[in-house]
Amino acid sequence: MTPIGRDDAARRAAEELLKPGYEKESWLDRLYRYVTQFLGDLLDGATGGGTAGGVIAAVVITLIILGVLVLVGRQLRKASRAAAPAAGGLFGERALTAAEHRAAAERLAAEGRWSEAVRERLRAIARDLEERALVDGMPGRTADELAAEAGVALPAFAAELAAAARSFDDVTYGGVEGTQEAYLSMSDLDERLRRARPAPLAPAHAGAEGGSGATGGDTR
Structure with missing residues (x-):
């Protein structure tokens, strides 16, 4: 059997993905496919780049994985906070009179x-x-x-x-x-x-009048 080259494999993969069955591919599956393809390209580059290329590729891959984990964790925390009622909240989910x-x-x-x-x-x-x-x-x-x-x-x-x-x-x-x-x-x-009725607020001018009376009252 004749070995399949990388370009030929990529062409066949593209043709496969153009089939109607892939039109309903979820965004998560599409993202997973893109990431794995990108990582595969990095590994191929590292293989042909010697020791230095391998180290650089390993660092890049590690950073990418860490970034993905941080993003996923952040989204999960947001979803958890949105789904759960506020801690210590007084009311429940339903708004009642x-x-x-x-x-x-x-x-x-x-x-x-x-x-x-x-x-x-x-x-x-x-x-x-x-x-x-x-x-x-x-x-x-x-x-x-x-x-x-x-x-x-x-x-x-x-x-x-x-x-x-x-x-x-x-x-x-x-x-x-x-x-x-x-x-x-x-x-x-x-x-x-x-x-009960709320406590009335003192008029703003009351304090000024009171102060004026106190000042001008006893002049001794």
Whole structure:
């Protein structure tokens, strides 16, 4: 059998790839074919280039492989972050209203599922505050972030909001079992927050007037 030269083999490979069956080749298969062909060319060059050529080819191939591994790892990490909910996030995948979270919490409480009921009740609080524009609707918000921001708008509830956030984190991430007492406390906070109004902001000119009065009052 007559040996097939490299040019002849390349021509036959090209003819093979032009067949209709390769039109549906996936991008991953095409990329793999291009890479293996490129590496094959490098190895052929190294074989004919002596020791120095072999060393250079080995270094280039190593760098290429490392680069591919880095790119693949980066894409996998991006895909993992996109698929997973934010760590410590307050809400789940579904966007519900405050009333829907509240109703879900009541159903869970009726079934004695206190941990889940506590979570849903704090979500009801968070969504209610968002719906009333007392806090921003920030994606991936944590319970602690909610308590901090809501505590600015409703300073009288700051301590209770911080305690509610700790209760949420305990039953969600700390392995602590929810209790009826914890749920009733969260429910009571929810009801009082629904009736609460934000603290009024002092007018900007109030401080100036006050300072002016203090300065011009007693001239002794």
